[in-house]
């Protein structure tokens with residue numbers, strides 16, 4: 047029983063069905079499909095945290111405010127564990143070139159692609175970058191993402207990367223979703239890559255750690271990006287500064303990035319489109335989360351990551367949008383979840399855990415991604431009586447009727463229907 051003097055501020059009631067993963071992730075193998083489903087439920091919230099979950103008829107306390115879910119489904123807010131939401135300019139010329147048959151890797155190897163976005167992004171100041179990123183964050187929020195990881199990576203030069211991380215810090219203050227900042231060591235400069243790696247290790251990482259600008263460091267291991275040896279040097283240095291690590295690995299070629307991530311205890315290895323049996327076996331034995339990015343397969347036409355095989359082998363998988371201008375202009379966490387069913391072979395239940403508890407684990411966050419007492423009150427009201435609509439529906443921007451972040455309704459906003 048909740049006593050009157052510590053009464054919850056909010057009761058979400060008349061929930062037709064509450065659907066949630068149970069316990070903090072990573073949920074591996076068959077546990078990835080495990081959901082708790084409670085009909086006729088209610089959720090009580092105090093000071094942004096869930097304090098009670100149970101059958102509606104059992105709630106007896108006082109509340110300051112009630113939200114009537116009108117018999118619909120309530121789910122935990124989605125966690126988008128992988129975005130590059132801060133960039134300037136566009137990649138529309140790349141898009142047209144790719145439609146003519148030139149590949150993403152060819153464009154990158156010729157100094158375009160990511161390098162093009164780096165040139166455009168380094169010209170923008172922090173204010174302009176924040177102004178560009180805020181509406182992107184709003185679109186993700188509208189799609190159900192109440193926590194969003196945002197990477198730097200379009201600065202390249204250490205000073206420019208620090209500028210991007212400062213823009214992300216401003217975004218943390220101004221966006222409604224909770225934002226998790228990551229330093230991304232994205233591509234080497236066209237000349238002097240050894241000196242660049244040294245500069246990252248000796249000056250960028252210490253500055254990021256000193257100013258608390260990121261919680262994790264990510265690096266892109268690929269033929270046109272960094273080698274496994276370079277990544278190991280950067281990520282070990284990051285760990286010495288107390289930063290978590292993760293990798294962009296096996297996007298086009300399985301070069302050993304996944305195995306390195308597992309060896310270092312990375313929070314996640316992301317992409318995995320080119321992963322095969324050795325990488326799948328390595329992940330299955332670890333607590334490192336494999337992050338699926340189906341928007342990349344859709345946009346670039348590359349093979350989807352083997353989500354089904356990963357889960358069957360006993361690995362934990364998460365799903366993210368990879369929102370970025372080059373490989374995944376995907377502004378919906380719900381659509382990423384829905385694509386993981388079509389492209390990566392997950393079941394709807396596995397996709398829900400991938401987009402919630404396991405995505406939270408990929409960010410080392412144990413207090414979200416599920417509806418349980420003690421967790422943040424990040425909640426979605428689905429405009430449906432069947433939770434599977436979340437994984438089924440493609441392109442309906444009104445599927446998510448309400449979004450709450452830490453107990454506060456952020457969608458619809460006041461004045462919106």
Ligand code: NIG
Pocket residue numbers: 130159160163266294297342368370371372373374
């Ligand atoms: O996750 N692969 C590397 N980085 C991003 C794409 C960045 C870009 O093309 O601008 C990704 O796919």
Ligand code: FE
Pocket residue numbers: 128129130294368370
């Ligand atoms: Fe990415």
